[in-house]
Amino acid sequence: MPTLGSQIVPAKMLELRRLLAQLDAGDVGALDESLGEWMHRPLGREALASVVFPVAGSTYLCMLNFEPAGLMLIERGNVGARIRLLAVAPDLRRRGLARTMLEAAEDLVRQAGLRWIWMTVPSDNLPATRCALACGYRRYRPQFMRRQLGHALPVRVERARVEPLAGQEADEQLYRWLGVAANQGDAWCSDLARSDLLAWNTAALDDGQLYLLISPPDEVGVAHLRGEPAHRIVTLWLDQAVWNTPREMQVLKAVMDSEADAPPTLDVEFGSGGHLRAAAPAYKALGFRPVLRDRVVMAKRVG
Secondary structure (H helix, E strand, O other), X not given: XXXXXXXXXXXXXXXXXHHHOOOOHHHHOOOOHHHHHHHHOOOHHHHHHHHXXXXXXXXXXXXXXXXXXXXXXXXXXXXXXXXXXXXXXXXXXXXXXXXXXXXXXXXXXXHOOOOEEEEEEEOOOXXXXXXXXHOOOEEEOOEEEEEOOOOOOOOOOOOOEEEEEOHHHHHHHHHHHXXXXXXXXXXXXXXXXOOOOHHHHOOOOOOOEEEEEEEOOEEEEEEEEEEEOOEEEEEEEEOHHHOOOHHHHHHHHHHHOOOOOXXXXXXXXXXXXXXXXXXXXXXXHOOOEEEEOOEEEEEEEOO
């Protein structure tokens, strides 16, 4: 239900500048840190209003009794739209204006012929998280598993092995298995995961090594190993047939055996939420514990 007296309209420059004068870097950068960084630059607010916002997406204001009260920036994607900014004037918060803007954003995205709306929310921003959940959003891959025992995994490799991937073969194998993970473990948003969230899913691939995972006689997935020697991170995109089985731990062990020493901290990320839920008990038995990501993708189907 929209807040009484509120209206969502395309932003006009004068009103946009007035509202930006009331916001700080934390407000503007809550959903996209790169936008908040502009607030620290000389004439940063002016640059946001006149240059950055028009390039980044469509800007809307929430007017309350004809005064600018809220700001929203929406970026169009392939199958959905991303909310990059959602902020309310400090003296007008807790009146339901954020929810009013989210509901209006759904209508705008639907009218544009898109199926999804999504945003990244800091996990410690409880008001934003509660608002998104109350509006029907779901978390996408919000957690991973962390082990801080500092010694090798007590698992035998058996016949599992890994093959380093590079170049076009690496790209092809990654996109193949990312699609498998999305379809098997996040069917509720598989098209969004393989399209608009692709850059988010593969953001760290410029660093580290990609491996093809083999548990004879099958290729069962790919793994990406990265990080510092003291803190290694492995992302697994695996076939559902090996989730929560000895074969999963064997291919993970084969990845870690490519290292000279066991890292003091090991994070294992999963290509889908379904994989995490299925395999969590086995990882906990090896000393892993669940950890919430710093920033969580929240998504909702609207079409």
